[in-house]
Amino acid sequence: MQLFSGQKYLNLAMFLLLLLTIAGLQHLTTNASFLAYFDQKDPLFAEYQRLQENFTSRERLLVVVQRKDGGSLLEEDGFYRQSRDLHKQLEGLPEVVRVRGFLTALKLKSNIFLSPQARTAMDGSFISADSSTALIVLDVALQNRKSARQILAFNGQVTALVEAAYSDDIAGYLSGTMALNNAYIDTVRHDLKYFIPVLLGIMFGLLWWSFRRFAIPLMLMGVGALSTLAAFGAISWMGHAVTAINAFTPIIIIGLSLVTAMHNVLSFYQARAEGKSAEQAVKDSFQMNLKPLTLSCLTTAVGFLALLFSPSPPVMVTGIAAAVGLSVSYLLTISWLQAGLLRFAPPADVAAGCMERLNVSRLSCGGQKRVVSAAVLLLLLGGWGLTQLTVDDNVYEYFPEDYSFRQSVNIIDAELSGASGISYVVSAGEGRAFAPADLKTLDSFTGWLKEQPEVLKIVPGSRALKQPDSWVRLAEEQLYNPDTHMLKLRVRMPQQSARAMIAFDDRVRQWVEDNPGSLNIYTGGSADLMFAHLSISNARSMLLSLLVALFAISLFIGFMFRGWRLMTLVFICNFAPLILAYGLLGISGGAITLGSAVVMGMIIGIIVDDSLHILFKYRRYRRSESETAALKRLWTDVIPAVFISSLTMILALTVGLLSDFKPIFEISLFSIVIIFIALLADMYLLPGLLKMRFFQRHFR
Template identity: 25%
Template sequence: MENLERTLSTWIVRYRWWFLILMPLLILVLAKGLDLRFNGDYRVFFKKDNPQLQAFNRLEDTYTQTKNVIFLLVPEEGHVFRRETLVTVERLTELAWQIPYSLRVDSLSNFQHTEAEGDNIIIRNLVQDAPGLSDAQIARIRDIALAEPLLVGKSIPKDGAATIVNVTVQLPGIDETGEVTEVATAARALADEIRAHSHLSVHLSGMVMMNASFSEAALGDMDFLIRVSAGAMLVVLVFFLGSFGAFGTLLVIAMSALAGMGVGGYLGLPFTPPSASAPLIIMTMAIADSVHILATFYQELDSGAGAKCRREAMQESLRINLQPLFLTTLTTIIGFLSLNFSDVPPFGDLGNFVSVGVAISFLLSITFLPALMILLPARLPRFQFEIHMMTHLGNWVVRHRRRLLWSTASLMVLLTAFVPRNELNDVYVHYLDESFAFRQDTDLLDKYLGGLYYIDYSLDSGKTDGIHDPVFLHKIEVFANWLRQQPEVNHVNIITDTFKRLNRIMHENDPNQYRLPERRDLAAQYLLLYEMSLPYGLDLNNLINVNKSATRVTVGIQVLSTREVLALEERIHQWLSDHEPALVTEGSSPAIMFSHIGEQNIRSMLGAMTLALVLISLLLIGALQSLRIGLASMLPNLIPAGMAFGIWGILVGEVGLALSVVTSMTLGIVVDDTVHFLSKYLRARREQGMPSESAVRHAFSHVGMALVITSVVLISGFAILSLSAFYPNSGMGLMTAMILTLALLADFLFLPPLLMKIDKH
């Protein structure tokens, strides 16, 4: 191995001019793949064979789609049943049809109020010619609306303090990201127009606005966070490596990010909100290899007091670092590739982007960077103070090794014991922080009408025209009544309310006849008359399927935690099993999909982490040529994640989707410091015959500062990611920064005492 390292380092230095020319050309070719197509649709979080996604797609194929834009209108004071408010609602309802791809517009004004005149059913908009309404007419509209189950809790709250205009769109799906942007832009322009000419505050929510906001958050992060990260890296690198060292490292960082994302483009990897953090992570990870090469290079130059020429110093730096750099690159790639086991495809895409970037940064660090640094007339940064500090730290650790071993081990056990306090919880509408208008508007919608959370059930009668069957209608009516008694439920949208309203109207508006038709033929006649009278865009396709064998029941619920959604779903399933087993079906909605994916992802990532752990352990054992040290070295790499989740359990107590992939991802990163420390430790033991205590001091003085620099940069990079407005990215960044901090402390305060304990001979 030593001969191979020496041969490679000599060869790299000898042909440095070729690397200086060819590597940038290679990067240019790879970067041409950067034509990435961004996809902000929430469906990208689910695999195509995800059972909840498949159920949701089947439901949307059967009934009207649920992609929508919601305009929430809130009067400055009072309620919505005022002339000026109704004028605005009526106007907005008409203008909303101009939104691209609009399929249906539902509002208080165009609610199809039904009355009987003789044997005819008269259906008209609840609000007509709003500017000319008298006070008595407005009062009547209010009485009708607040007594209508199809409106209360869905379009208006019980107190009438707000109302919504719901625009359902049907996107062609040719360029969904562009189509979503087109709809969102039109909706915002319309909202601005309404605000300018009314006393109402106008707020935008809905699934289309969520998708648009996801895209804007991700692209905004790329712009803001990369700028902040580049600035922070520049400061740290100039401080530790000098201006020329920082310049060379920044070139490696930039080329690694460009090439990594370019290769991802060639491979057709989708660019999504989670994978949008890939450039920042690549930039952060790319620094480590360069820092180790340059730190040893400067030390070699400095130790010879200028006697060594730059080529010899770089050759020695490459010889010393080639094996640990290759090993750490491999372990990092294993950690990120393990994200492909995730049930959330964007995390796998993130892992693939970063893996390519890390591999390219390794190649650049051992070829392009050495060639550049040999040529640059760099002024040597002085490491005496830093090395002196590391030497003192090494002496202190050796002196207090027993106390450190037991105290750190006790702290590890104590913090890890708090891991079970964490509960899985995701609220997908809270993936964006409060700085986003969508989040503010959706929180306000939740206050008035329950937000975007709902569960759909498609209840099948088992026969064509079965929804006319009074027995079937009675069954689903009982189900709806039970649902309305559940504390989490705000509203139930069900076809039986329409049947009961029609039955009352056909019996001269007798309140006692607000019940289901008793005969099948009557139910069929009522529904036919009603459907024939409905205007374009307000048909019943959102409630019944084509052959009228099944009906959709939409259960509007409060914004709930993952645990609460799953508990409600289980309760509903159990009720159906106990009372109407023939109607048992799975609930479907984005809320259900996101609630299930968390648990599924944790199970899949446990397998991924196990595989990554086995592969990394085998690599370390083989590279270190010691079973005992290889296995022992995994302790300071595994335990920091447990400690971090323990601290999280104490301070937060909830983990979301993104945090479920952090342990596997960071496993490959935290191994890096351990490998470099052990590499210097074992060289001192084997090549110089030092006892374990002296070898620990040698490792601290020769690699300690490089570990501090790389760790500071990594921690800073992921801490900057925690500034993301997109919670899965910010949570992942914060947790990773915490794990890396604890891993550095473990490598300095736990690993050396452990080595001195098990490697006495």
């Protein structure tokens, strides 16, 4: 049966499109470097690159060695010899350019190593004051710093050498940018291990319970799987790479593909339950749902494309992949799925049983005024909560406490010179060497930095700059570039939140403006500072994209319905869940982070779908039925699909709660909360508002 002219050509075109996009999967690349999260045109990224080009282009891996019982490492039998052997083994690794640490800083002499005065002079850089913790720093040059395989292999080698070097009383932890990359890779591997099987199990179980036929879940999940493959093939053709945060994208696409098809499938089952033939049921469901299906997919795709406002490329890739996947899902729904429904059409009694199981009319309630009044009070509470909301984040908290990287960060904060930091490039200008007057200004700058409460250490310190061979040693330590005469000041501090890190850097820039001199002090650069700015700017961008998408979708719907009243209705019912969800976050004292901000950019496209189906079909019913009859039909014919599609999406997103990566966990949690509130709004608030005279005037 052909539902419309040219359907067979659409089926053929879909086959060729899938072949073309899925073929792109062979070119799909991954990027395990934390630098993938930043736009290369960002000024902060440019400053970070300046540091890399002028001082070192190598990655850094820190090895934290700590005695488990808290005692002194120096009292451990053979520790000095074991450490010396470990240094030699690490230097022998082909990827290692240089090894520094507590031994090299103390000139590898046992008498100096045991000197308390020497350890005090190190000021916590490589060994703690109580000698319970020591640090080894590796400068690493991988052939491909983006390769997850190379990162894991090298970090695994270092871990094995450290474990073999020391007794069971001493623990070794990895930290630094190389360990951060390793942590990202570990989270992706953990998530993929659980996401796909748990997702497929949950969805198959729910769909089988709903339809009691294996063919329907297999068809719907097949549409989702093909849409996901096509989406990742498309982003591969576009030249984008996949990062840790993109591991959650398949769940979004598969969940949305089910939501896209659910209204069509349930309309088909409703028609079969009424005794219509399979051919007529497919035709009726197609005609009934084509317009709202098309508009809902369009608005959802627009909502996800709003993620292009994000300053982070991986977030943009999520938006592109979701929009492409949803578009492919839409085309599969109006082509192959129709043929599948006709091929596996259920008997009328089976369809009737399905509709009876999904009958949610028993959940309906009267009391229009009470529902609207309660919604107004909740929105006022949510609005007040928004005034308490702040934007903040901490990249170190993205990983669980038991991760080696997270443990190393806490140890460095507690025992050494701090895990966070910002590097400032200082020059005398015009490529000239530092003069005595320049050093005096530099001394004032470092003196002011030491007075700041966050600062634990500055490298190099004033004492190091005044020694006869200081510039030669600083050049060896990659802190001074003799060609450009640029000096790198590393400011070390405990891990800071995004707002605290930016506030500190702002104070530094203000000091530079207030104290002009012969020195050029450039903008601070570090991974910590880049992540801080990324979190703040991403939240602002996502808020802007949310408002743009919401207003654009509302205006578009108003144009389609030829009425500003329904435009207002859509705006209220889709903005209310966001106000309440983020208001509750503000009331609880939480802050908007990278994960919760991404939800702002993508969620409007998800929750607007069901509102569109309700309004389109309510308008159709009102052409021939009374207000009461039309609302009753909403509960029997439309809201079951709203309920099961929202429930499916919520259950799909619960898979993300298993993630070890905090942004994915937050994306899942906030999406679940917002979709649940949106479901309540569609089931109760929207019908309640439709009863109001103000909105009924549109239908008269």
